[in-house]
Structures are given as structure tokens and as C-alpha cells.
Amino acid sequence: MSSIQVENLSVKFHIYHDRSPSLKDYFAGLFKPKKSSACSEFWAVKDVSLEIQSGERVGIVGHNGAGKSTLLKALCGIYEPSEGRIHVEGRVAPLLEIGAGFHPEFTGRENIYLNGAILGYTNEQLREIESEVIAFAELEEFIDTPVKYYSSGMYMRLGFSLATAVRPEILMLDEIFAGGDAAFVEKAKIRIQNLIAGSDIMITVSHDMGLVSTLCTRVILLKHGEIVGDGAPQNVIPLYLQNCNG
Amino acid sequence: MKFNLRKFVAELYGARNVLLQLISQQLILRYRRTILGYLWTLINPLLMMSIMAAVFSVLFNADLKTFTIFLFAGMIPWNFFSSVVTQSSTSLINNEGLIKKIYLPKIIFPLSLASALLIDSMLSFLVLLVMIVAIGGSVSWVLMFIPVAYTMLFFFSVGISLMISVATVFFRDLQHIIVIAMQGLFFLTPILYKRDALAGLVAGLVGLNPVLPFIELFRYPLYLAVLPSSSVVISAILISLSTMGIGLFVFLRCEKRIVFRL
Numbered sequence A: 001m002s003s004i005q006v007e008n009l010s011v012k013f014h015i016y017h018d019r020s021p022s023l024k025d026y027f028a029g030l031f032k033p034k035k036s037s038a039c040s041e042f043w044a045v046k047d048v049s050l051e052i053q054s055g056e057r058v059g060i061v062g063h064n065g066a067g068k069s070t071l072l073k074a075l076c077g078i079y080e081p082s083e084g085r086i087h088v089e090g091r092v093a094p095l096l097e098i099g100a101g102f103h104p105e106f107t108g109r110e111n112i113y114l115n116g117a118i119l120g121y122t123n124e125q126l127r128e129i130e131s132e133v134i135a136f137a138e139l140e141e142f143i144d145t146p147v148k149y150y151s152s153g154m155y156m157r158l159g160f161s162l163a164t165a166v167r168p169e170i171l172m173l174d175e176i177f178a179g180g181d182a183a184f185v186e187k188a189k190i191r192i193q194n195l196i197a198g199s200d201i202m203i204t205v206s207h208d209m210g211l212v213s214t215l216c217t218r219v220i221l222l223k224h225g226e227i228v229g230d231g232a233p234q235n236v237i238p239l240y241l242q243n244c245n246g
Numbered sequence B: 001m002k003f004n005l006r007k008f009v010a011e012l013y014g015a016r017n018v019l020l021q022l023i024s025q026q027l028i029l030r031y032r033r034t035i036l037g038y039l040w041t042l043i044n045p046l047l048m049m050s051i052m053a054a055v056f057s058v059l060f061n062a063d064l065k066t067f068t069i070f071l072f073a074g075m076i077p078w079n080f081f082s083s084v085v086t087q088s089s090t091s092l093i094n095n096e097g098l099i100k101k102i103y104l105p106k107i108i109f110p111l112s113l114a115s116a117l118l119i120d121s122m123l124s125f126l127v128l129l130v131m132i133v134a135i136g137g138s139v140s141w142v143l144m145f146i147p148v149a150y151t152m153l154f155f156f157s158v159g160i161s162l163m164i165s166v167a168t169v170f171f172r173d174l175q176h177i178i179v180i181a182m183q184g185l186f187f188l189t190p191i192l193y194k195r196d197a198l199a200g201l202v203a204g205l206v207g208l209n210p211v212l213p214f215i216e217l218f219r220y221p222l223y224l225a226v227l228p229s230s231s232v233v234i235s236a237i238l239i240s241l242s243t244m245g246i247g248l249f250v251f252l253r254c255e256k257r258i259v260f261r262l
Helices: A023-031 A068-076 A108-118 A123-137 A152-163 A182-198 A209-215 A233-245 B005-014 B016-029 B039-059 B064-088 B093-099 B108-134 B141-170 B174-188 B200-208 B212-224 B230-261
Strands: A003-016 A039-052 A057-062 A083-089 A092-095 A170-174 A201-205 A218-223 A226-231
Touching: A003 A068, A003 A201, A003 B230, A039 A068, A039 A083, A039 A226, A057 A068, A057 A209, A057 A233, A068 A083, A068 A170, A068 A201, A108 A123, A108 A152, A108 B016, A123 A152, A152 A182, A170 A182, A201 A209, A209 A233, A218 A233, A226 A233, B005 B016, B016 B108, B039 B064, B039 B108, B064 B108, B064 B141, B064 B174, B064 B212, B108 B141, B141 B174, B141 B212, B141 B230, B212 B230
Parallel strands: A057 A201, A057 A218, A092 A170, A170 A201
Antiparallel strands: A003 A039, A003 A083, A218 A226
């Protein structure tokens, strides 16, 4: 059984205005702590508490810069909480960006193994899924070509097929509804739906309210890093739309 | 800023597959589409050292054969150490794309770099060994000590690289400083010259050089064909373990903050 518990989570960023502080600034700062520093603080996620149980399908919505992706990355462990704590039970699939970690000089097949290892697949798993991934991406002819010669559609298809090849317990999706031609998009939708159906918990970040209302059972609305709405899609989505217009 | 050693080991073990992939990526990638391919790793240091041997044996008026062996024995550990240190300064920065998108134990980046360089170094050592035999150097059972010497050198170099890879994320200027600093350190390390050729202040400075025992670990068995003295071995063990300890401590303490500073 998977579950996610978040208590008073805050994530703070430093914004550097012109340059990174030099060694000189650093040592000067040690002795003169009150001197105005070269950076200012920014709370991307502020005091967020939530609990997600097994079986929930959660959509995180909000304006650009509301902290949606930061929250998702914190849940994946990429950002360490500045305050508060996160407890995740279950294997997380980090589906944040398709094709992250592809090496342009490597062939498609080599990238399946390299990127697959990064995604946490074992070698046996990769050998099992290799042919299925290649077939799904429709890249049989080009799989031994370096990916730098791929078209952007081919690149996307390979990344998508690989990232969605193994069913995780906890699925996190950051706007990854694949590109490519219409036929592939259709295929990809079905694959995503199967993946979601097989997962214990699904969390997605999206601006597509149609998608959120069909996929999710719960919607969380973020504004300036804080939760301002949490509940069933039919209750929270109007709040978001009202926020947009007002 | 607490850290948990057991969790760290478990995470590293979990990421062993990525580590192996990154190592092979590095070994394969450099020479992709070159005709000689991986042979460059072996040919390059060989040519480099041959040039140096030829130039400096004339300059120092030394016997070419003995000087070549002397120089090779010192250059092998130095080349490894120096490439680990200079290349590790960008090991985290170059992987920004991955670090920001997927959670991975960050130690795999400097560690994979050092491991790939270790494989390079050991292979070029074998080639140099063949060459030493070819020009009439002596080969004896004391060469069995070389793997031990490599182990200590590896620990020492990784310890330094952990500190430098993190420090460079916070102070980018370091990547340029390190290149110059390593150049200076090269001349403060008795590689081209014998340690007893020095006197006075410089001799004292060279005596404090932490790289020195590691050079001697290789030079005793290769050049003098004897085991290193126990004082050299003990100081190498102490230096390598303490460097590794400090390196791990610094790295794990700062690891969580790296992603915010890339």
C-alpha cells in the first residue's frame, strides 16, 4: 500500500540577481552578516500539508509559477524541504521530463539502457522491455542510430515509450502527454491510461482542465505556493477558472 | 544537515546500475568515431611521456633509459590524480540536467568519473610496463604491490574530488583556479626531479606535499624494484583514509543544497 504524507512543507529558493557570490563575498559575509546579500529568498512552496492515500488520482492545478512543479519535484526527492517533512511509501516513478538524460551521441538502444538505469530499472527488466519499447516507439529501423540524428518526434516517442514501460506504484506526471503524430498520440493516451490504472497513486500537474477532470478524483489548487483549494474536481476546478478570470 | 550512513550506502547500492552505465558511457564516448578508438587512451600518455623523457633527459643530462623509467613511475600516479581533480570540478555542473529532473545519489557523478579514469590509468600502466621491459627495465615480484598502491591513490583522489566537485558548485571560479593550482602542484611534486635534489625552504615545502607518498608508492617498486618503506605506506594510508573521510563528510553535508545552486 502506497501513501504520501506531507507536513508543513516549504521549499525556499535563493534568487541570485547578477552573479553567484564569490569566495570573497562568502568570507566577507562570515564576518559581516548584516550586509545586504547578492540574493533574495523566494518561497516556491509555503507551508503545505496534505495526505494522499492509496488509490487516489490527484491533479495539481494553478497559475504559472504557483509552485506546482516544485511541489512535485519535492515529492520525488529532487528538492530537499527547507522546512517540514515528506514521507513517501512506495516506489516513485520520476516521469518529469521525457528524454531527460538521453545522451545525443549514443544510439537509441544504448540510451534505453543508460536512461533506463537512471529511471531505476534493473538490467533484467530492461532486457525484457527493450523490444516492446522499440516497437511502441516505432523506431525499429533507427534504434542503432545516435539519437542526435532523431527528429524531435522520434526522440519524444523513444523517451515516452521507455518512461512508461514499467508500472510504478506512485506515478508522477508533469505535463507529459506525448507529442508526435495523431496516431501516436492516440496510442500514447491509451498507454498512459493503462499506466494510471495500474498505479497505486497518481499525481499530475496540468493546465488542461478537461484532462484533469477526467483523470483525477481529487484536485489541489495552488496559489503562490500555498494550497487554496483541495477537493473533488467539480468543486475545485471552478475555483481555479474563477481565479483565472478574476 | 543530518546524514545517515546506512541510508547513503543503501542508496549507492540501489544506484549501482546507473554508476556502471555512467562509467561505460565515459569510456565509450570519448573516442566514438575516431579510427583508433580506445587505443588513444593508451597511445596518448605514452607519447606524452616519451616526449617529456626525451626532452628532460637531455636537459638534466641524465641517462635516457633510467630517466624514462623514473619519469614514468612518477607520471602514472600524477596523471591519474590530476585528471580526477581537474575533471571532477565540473562533474556535478555538467550533469545539471539530470540532477534537476531525477533524484539520484549525487556521489555517483564524481565516483563514476574517477572509476573511468582509474580504468584508463591501469590500462596505460600495463602498456608502460611492457615498454619498460622492452627498454630493459627490471620487473620483479614487488610489482604485486602496484594494485595496493592504486587502491590508496584512488581513495585519496576520490576524497579530494568529492570536496572539489561540491565546492565548484558553490564557487564557480574554482574550476579555473584548480587548473593553475594543479600546474603549480606538479612542480612541487618530485616527478621530474628527485626529492633529494632539493634543499632549504623548497625541500620543506615538497615534504609537506600530500601527493608525495603516493608518487613514492609507485616509484619504489617500478624504479628501485623494492617495496616502499613502511613510513611511506603508513603515511599514504593515513592521508588516503582521512581525505576520503573528510571528502565524504563535506559531500554528504552539502549534497542536499547542490540542486538549489546549479
